[in-house]
Amino acid sequence: MTTQEQIIIAAKHIQEGRLVAFPTETVYGLGANALDPIAVAKIFELKERPTFDPLIVHIASIEDLPQLTSFKDNRVTLLADKFWPGPLTIILPKSDLVPDIVTSGLETVGIRMPDNPIALELIRQSGCPIAAPSANKFGQVSPTKAKHVRKQLPDVDYLLDGGSTKVGIESTIISLNEKGFEILRHGVITREEIEQLIPYFSLDENNKKNIVSPGMLKSHYSPNKPMYILDKKLPEHFDKAKAGLLSFTGNDCADYKIVELLTDNKDLRTCAVNLFAAIHRLEEADIEYIAAEPVPEMGIGIAIMDKLRKAAYRYSN
Numbered sequence: 001m002t003t004q005e006q007i008i009i010a011a012k013h014i015q016e017g018r019l020v021a022f023p024t025e026t027v028y029g030l031g032a033n034a035l036d037p038i039a040v041a042k043i044f045e046l047k048e049r050p051t052f053d054p055l056i057v058h059i060a061s062i063e064d065l066p067q068l069t070s071f072k073d074n075r076v077t078l079l080a081d082k083f084w085p086g087p088l089t090i091i092l093p094k095s096d097l098v099p100d101i102v103t104s105g106l107e108t109v110g111i112r113m114p115d116n117p118i119a120l121e122l123i124r125q126s127g128c129p130i131a132a133p134s135a136n137k138f139g140q141v142s143p144t145k146a147k148h149v150r151k152q153l154p155d156v157d158y159l160l161d162g163g164s165t166k167v168g169i170e171s172t173i174i175s176l177n178e179k180g181f182e183i184l185r186h187g188v189i190t191r192e193e194i195e196q197l198i199p200y201f202s203l204d205e206n207n208k209k210n211i212v213s214p215g216m217l218k219s220h221y222s223p224n225k226p227m228y229i230l231d232k233k234l235p236e237h238f239d240k241a242k243a244g245l246l247s248f249t250g251n252d253c254a255d256y257k258i259v260e261l262l263t264d265n266k267d268l269r270t271c272a273v274n275l276f277a278a279i280h281r282l283e284e285a286d287i288e289y290i291a292a293e294p295v296p297e298m299g300i301g302i303a304i305m306d307k308l309r310k311a312a313y314r315y316s317n
């Protein structure tokens with residue numbers, strides 16, 4: 001586990017323009033000083049991430065917000081009061097202080113306050129907002145344990161080990177428009193929860209074309225073996241004896257070489273917590289295929305199915 005001394009060492013790396021992997025409540029992040037474009041460029045290099053994919057900026061206090069956005073709207077305060085610290089990223093117009101490389105040249109910046117004491121203390125000790133994508137190689141499965149980061153990014157300057165992350169999938173991302181909010185990426189904070197504060201309003205498809213959002217990448221979170229969702233017919237060559245199953249109900253598990261039961265009682269939140277770690281284990285296992293049982297597409301299930309579809313996308317056509 002992480003000590004205060006380690007956080008202080010990590011903060012020094014951030015201040016001096018190096019990269020630190022750190023736990024958040026969702027997944028591990030690969031962080032750099034968000035206001036230092038050279039440091040941020042190193043994130044794209046280490047992750048092998050295309051620079052058209054913008055980063056989320058992490059803050060530790062609501063007082064860090066005005067330097068990043070000039071946007072004043074009481075809806076932001078409402079959302080922050082209810083959901084921060086927590087897994088909600090809000091897309092806001094960026095201030096001049098935010099380097100273009102953070103936002104991939106967009107006029108907006110994604111901001112969130114993570115609900116993890118190590119992350120918050122790291123931001124405070126660094127004295128700057130921290131830009132951080134998930135700490136995996138681009139397109140691969142997100143890390144929910146320090147060992148997943150070590151496997152994918154062994155060359156990171158410093159890694160803070162905070163054990164397993166408690167939410168397990170990435171933050172919900174929303175943007176605001178004149179009439180309400182819309183969801184750019186589904187997460188454990190659901191549309192229904194946000195609708196209790198502000199109305200949902202999706203801009204028409206024509207307007208949406210210009211928004212760069214993670215939803216635009218159909219393939220993502222790709223495991224190193226073919227993956228199939230069991231709502232479609234399996235290919236002829238698929239063999240349960242050579243496959244691992246991601247199971248939601250515990251039904252029809254017979255004949256699979258390995259079964260990863262994601263929840264004992266069909267609880268979607270537990271399923272989200274365990275999902276990426278289970279996929280990481282199946283990546284390491286001696287099997288040829290991964291099969292995934294679909295989960296009910298409601299509430300958090302929407303985000304889980306979104307991850308499964310992206311992971312299986314390459315093999316679903």
Ligand code: TXA
Binds near residue numbers: 030056103114
């Ligand atoms: O839970 C999380 O959000 C984690 C932890 C580390 O905070 N971070 C994370 O970052 O998932 P990343 O980079 O893997 O995914 C962030 C997504 C990107 O795919 C990007 O397209 C979207 O956020 N994004 C960032 N800024 C944006 C902006 N200004 N407009 C639209 N989408 C944006």
Ligand code: MG
Binds near residue numbers: 133134142
């Ligand atoms: Mg990611």
